[in-house]
Amino acid sequence: MEKMCADEVPLTASSSEKQETVCIFGTGDFGKSLGFKMLQCGYSVVFGSRNPQVSSLLPRGAEVLSYSNAALKSDVIILAMRREHYEVLTELVDSLNGKILVDVSNNLKINQYPESNAEYLAQLVPGANVVKAFNTISAWALQSGTLDASRQVFVCGNDSKAKHRVMDIARTLGLTPLDQGSLVAANEIENYPLQLFPMWRLPFYLSSVLCVFFFVYCAIREVIYPYVNAKTDATFRLVISIPNRVFPITALTLLALVYLPGVLAAILQLYRGTKYSRFPNWLDHWMLCRKQLGLVALGFAFLHVIYTLVIPIRYYVRWRLKNGTITQVLANKDSPFSTSTAWLNDSYLALGILGFFLFLLLGITSLPSVSNMVNWREFRFVQSKLGYLTLILCTAHTLVYGGKRFLSPGILRWSLPSAYVLALIIPCSVLVMKFILIMPCIDKILMRIRQGWERNSQYSKSALNGKSDI
């Protein structure tokens, strides 16, 4: 547990003399926290500071020296200072020669400077081996010992020995270093901590648009229409009744949109006769955020489930039930039990429950720790077979919900059909296209293309090549 490394007293006191020494330039918050953690994990730490005398509150057991003196103590120097302050290092170029300089800095905006901080540093101190690392780790997390957020340390640098040295340090601190290649990657690594869910953006905007559209659509049909036609105040429907139409529609549409790019890609491959030409960018991006799309859809499905289960508790529903009974008693009318209605009603509930259950399974298997335990065959089985089964069940749930009244003209208001009719368009199209694609004659061609066969390859030599290779 992390608690372990987070205890009060650094353990250096009684350690033997075999310790490695690391130097940290800068006594700011991050520098102090990193030094604290390193002392705990058995390093001896020397701080470099402009004003060694006034630096206060440094972790117990650390030494503070001037920059140049500190640089002599270790061949790994961690620069816990802002980029704006790097010029100070130009005076130390000689003492930094051959050292490993670890750039931990971040910027305030994405692509703030023309070149990354680490590359700028490498230009300033050409004799040193610059390694970018630790910029994704927070001072607070280091200090408190609870690394709840990412333990991943992205590392890049042009010298692989220097890089491995820094990765070893990260590992000793209980972090997970990930080699990102040469220093060119520093730009991306510096942008990473400034990102806010980049892969979730498309699903978020898409679902917002869908929600707003269907909310307005339903509000017109169910609030404005009765008000205009009969002066009925049905505004309270905006709170639960209408959201409970919007959420399932959004969920079903998003779920269908998870499987649409795969279908489009297959059609494109069939049309082009090869798998070796790149997909258009939009399709690539769409395919990469399918998981996020699916999880957003699951969220809406979950809301739909709770909104539905809450129905019998609602005042409106109870009132209507009570009033219905009273009216019937007073009218002395008989309402015989209809087996077909019971069948339809139960089927649509059961289909919805089973669909939601499979959907939850899909969500659980997309948890990183779970998906990391399964092999590719299992992952594909779950995400493709179970995924399509979910889509089929949820589409059937909506179809049976419509049931008898599906296209009865009475359901049109201002010639607008019920919202769920619109919701069925994309899922049904995806299912039909998929059904065509898995027909044996088409599936066979697709399989060959996916194994590297090309329809129009010159002399088909390359295809021959592909046959023995994997």
Added chain:
Amino acid sequence: MEKMCADEVPLTASSSEKQETVCIFGTGDFGKSLGFKMLQCGYSVVFGSRNPQVSSLLPRGAEVLSYSNAALKSDVIILAMRREHYEVLTELVDSLNGKILVDVSNNLKINQYPESNAEYLAQLVPGANVVKAFNTISAWALQSGTLDASRQVFVCGNDSKAKHRVMDIARTLGLTPLDQGSLVAANEIENYPLQLFPMWRLPFYLSSVLCVFFFVYCAIREVIYPYVNAKTDATFRLVISIPNRVFPITALTLLALVYLPGVLAAILQLYRGTKYSRFPNWLDHWMLCRKQLGLVALGFAFLHVIYTLVIPIRYYVRWRLKNGTITQVLANKDSPFSTSTAWLNDSYLALGILGFFLFLLLGITSLPSVSNMVNWREFRFVQSKLGYLTLILCTAHTLVYGGKRFLSPGILRWSLPSAYVLALIIPCSVLVMKFILIMPCIDKILMRIRQGWERNSQYSKSALNGKSDI
């Protein structure tokens, strides 16, 4: 994040000359993808191909040479070709001498060949150090950068230096190498990607059998019986009512089956008087898939919860409620409030809810990332103490559900008792046996056996030995 390493342009262009070179034989899909990923992560890549001229669409920055020329460039050669094509390497035996050959191949069927591909390769090129690796990684995942499924790379080989070299490469690519020992393990590693949830098979079959049996049983009692006796059409009960009997029964039985093997093992140890004789194979297998059994049980319990919560929305239930009220009004009968019924009804609901809640907790702690954070004492506390509490609560839920009508003869139809009565047999037996096992006199003997004491050991020297060792 994975996005990082998945970007458009390989970063080699500006890298320094200190890069390591890796050679890949074969320009198929997997070879290309692996080369692409390696370029991104800072390697320089040389492809070996039969027809270097026609190999198209290779990642930018990679060189393509003939096999023999490519082999000269690096001492690590990754063979991205099918086993059927390995004979080509016999011509290159000299240039492959002393090289590390990485076998990444997979087969189409489990145990397709008498020996594993890697061992076959080691026989073909006896001078090379063959290492099996990367066969669990998919080309698509390498190319797209999203390694959603397993990042685990199983590595085996007879030369530990070669193995460590390959493991370092895997680590650099952001994967998790796992040393599996000598090349004999290659067979298992090659079978791994072909497996489809091997540990889930027993729970799956078991629950299918239970479901089908109880479904038919309930259908006879609740659909066929009323039809034969009273010509009532109750077929709509097949959709929700009957599944909502089958699911909880299956869940409770499976949950009891999670704890049964532990009880059986304890009885066996008591009977044998030692813990050092192996359990029968079926018991071993059963014990290893307890987690999966429990998770399947949780799935059924979840379905039971939703099927139950959906009850008041059902047409049939609403119709009955309404009709009951109307009948009562017309008959002018009084139905006084029964506190004991309220107690029984509320207790059975509360027991079920609490049981399900603990069950969910058990499920959450069995997530790999959660169970990895707790120590053994905590894990055992949750899985054993909380587990038995769950079993007790769920059994009590079923018992109280039965309540007064438990063994009243009116409940028999064609002398078949209610299904839930059958469901109680295994859970109650497990609880009774466990109760006997934790009685102090028996528990003490069991503890001693589990700490290594043997009842019938010769001269009990070995037992003495065991006392000071752990």
Added chain:
Amino acid sequence: MEKMCADEVPLTASSSEKQETVCIFGTGDFGKSLGFKMLQCGYSVVFGSRNPQVSSLLPRGAEVLSYSNAALKSDVIILAMRREHYEVLTELVDSLNGKILVDVSNNLKINQYPESNAEYLAQLVPGANVVKAFNTISAWALQSGTLDASRQVFVCGNDSKAKHRVMDIARTLGLTPLDQGSLVAANEIENYPLQLFPMWRLPFYLSSVLCVFFFVYCAIREVIYPYVNAKTDATFRLVISIPNRVFPITALTLLALVYLPGVLAAILQLYRGTKYSRFPNWLDHWMLCRKQLGLVALGFAFLHVIYTLVIPIRYYVRWRLKNGTITQVLANKDSPFSTSTAWLNDSYLALGILGFFLFLLLGITSLPSVSNMVNWREFRFVQSKLGYLTLILCTAHTLVYGGKRFLSPGILRWSLPSAYVLALIIPCSVLVMKFILIMPCIDKILMRIRQGWERNSQYSKSALNGKSDI
């Protein structure tokens, strides 16, 4: 998958001669299991035993020798024996000189001995390099191959080479070694497996106290009061109705207590004018177990949701509904539909559902594997922004639930207000304080303090220092 390494036959038979040899002293349960695992993963294993002849049931492929002979075979010796038995090693001091001794022992109680077992060992055999490791791994897990609980191996030792050697072994066995520094850390490492959810203790006691208090409070108001006043037997309310008041109250209070320490810390920083003085210990501890507090709150919220959804199935509720209808029919009274009641009722349900949904999201992102995928900005966004939104929604849910009858005097019983009124005190206070803290004028000062600025620093040199450092 773990299954891989867990197979029947150790793979040594056919391995080459390049294997590393490891020596294990002690043939107890743990020693055997570890030896078995090591053989599987390609090591050759030599057991040291007092009575090499009688040691039975050792894994196939392992050798058994006397202590002194076994020690000659390897420079890594794993001591699988109890601390009480360590004196035996004093006779072997010469043969253990320069060896790596791995202490895997655990104690029965926390801080059982004045010094840790590993330090005691280091005193007994001063010439050896003692490394503490493997004490968190269970024999059963090693043997069965399913490492469901922690794979983390905490390693400490004064000699870093010896430590790295042991960490390599751990990695080869598929475990995750974590360097914990010098041998002083052994004490903590030995206490770790004896802990039982230390961070969950405060949340557990706190929620127990809250539950008991509110349970008694509600029981007085809803069971004892009607009994005393009207001799009504409402005891059945103890089962579902009252818990369904206690759970949401506890959940809301705990959720507010998650955000209270952050607010208090901000006030303390504002008051002190610096971030560099330590918080009081109770505040530190409180802040470190916020995640656990939140998860316990989520548990109670979940119970509240199910207890609420189950309402329409309850006998009591159905009886009341039926009776209400009948009474109304017989009285021939009209109950007109109240749009404002529908609004209030639906709003409070919708707020509760949305609050619970966000709460679930918070819970999911606190799963280790999920929180490990996000960067700090994203983690803070979720845990702070979404967290406060959850608190606001849940507080509003309770406020709207109160609705009109909030402070009507009729609601007082024995001058006790409804329980939910008490439940609102802490959440509302936290929200008000937070609202004050985020007002621009105060927020600006707080931001400067958190970036290292100090109000009363001498000459403010240190502050200046902090400006260029991070």
